[in-house]
Amino acid sequence: MKKSYKTLLFDLDDTLLDFAAAEDAALTNLFKELQIPLTEVMKETYKMFNQGLWRAHEKGEIGRDELVNTRFSIFFEHYGKNVDGAEYEQKYRNYLKEGAQLIEGALEVVERLSQQFDLYIVTNGVKITQQNRLKRSGLLPYFQHVFVSEEVGFQKPRIEFFNYVFSYIGITDLDSTIIIGDSLSSDIKGANVAGIDSCWFNPFEKENATDSVPTYQIKRITELYEILNK
CATH class of the missing domain: 1.10.150.240 (Putative phosphatase; domain 2)
Structure with missing residues (x-):
């Protein structure tokens, strides 16, 4: 479907x-x-x-x-x-906080997708550090909001983190929401807990030895185009 x-x-x-x-x-x-x-x-x-x-x-x-x-x-x-x-x-x-090195293709992907979708950052970490790195990287303008665990009060994969995000954005249709991340333990598990789809960014083709089940798996961030435009 x-x-x-x-x-x-x-x-x-x-x-x-x-x-x-x-x-x-x-x-x-x-x-x-x-x-x-x-x-x-x-x-x-x-x-x-x-x-x-x-x-x-x-x-x-x-x-x-x-x-x-x-x-x-x-x-x-x-x-x-x-x-x-x-x-x-x-x-x-x-x-x-000065570290703003980009994953290959990330800026181009985000810029292009922001023209078609609503983009948000969901990250575990320290707010001032993550905000500064986003600004320096050039990524920040393409996101409607940045959710950092320090500010939310809970961290991925806790359901409370995702409930906060859904409430803030006003998401009622979980089927229209997907998370993209590299961590099985926080991103993919969080998606499973929250009831949304997920895309596991796995550039080094690691084996999934966990009980976290991604909806999709990609090796390059540019592969998102194919998934999102099926």
């Missing part, structure tokens, strides 16, 4: 903006400021701790403030060093 979509909910990090590149640059600049050599092993160790904390946050096990204010103290504790996690977080975030 042909679907006629009206509302497109876009995840931000690693869907439209290259978060991996922004994170790498921010970590490099932070450690340069701290005058600490940053090895690839240290970088991967930080990412491991950080991703674990975000998964806990998605499950509602820890709050956002605890996540961002302890990730660096937890990381440095692993190396036997005690630091002020909140202070290091602020230094890191000053660099991260």
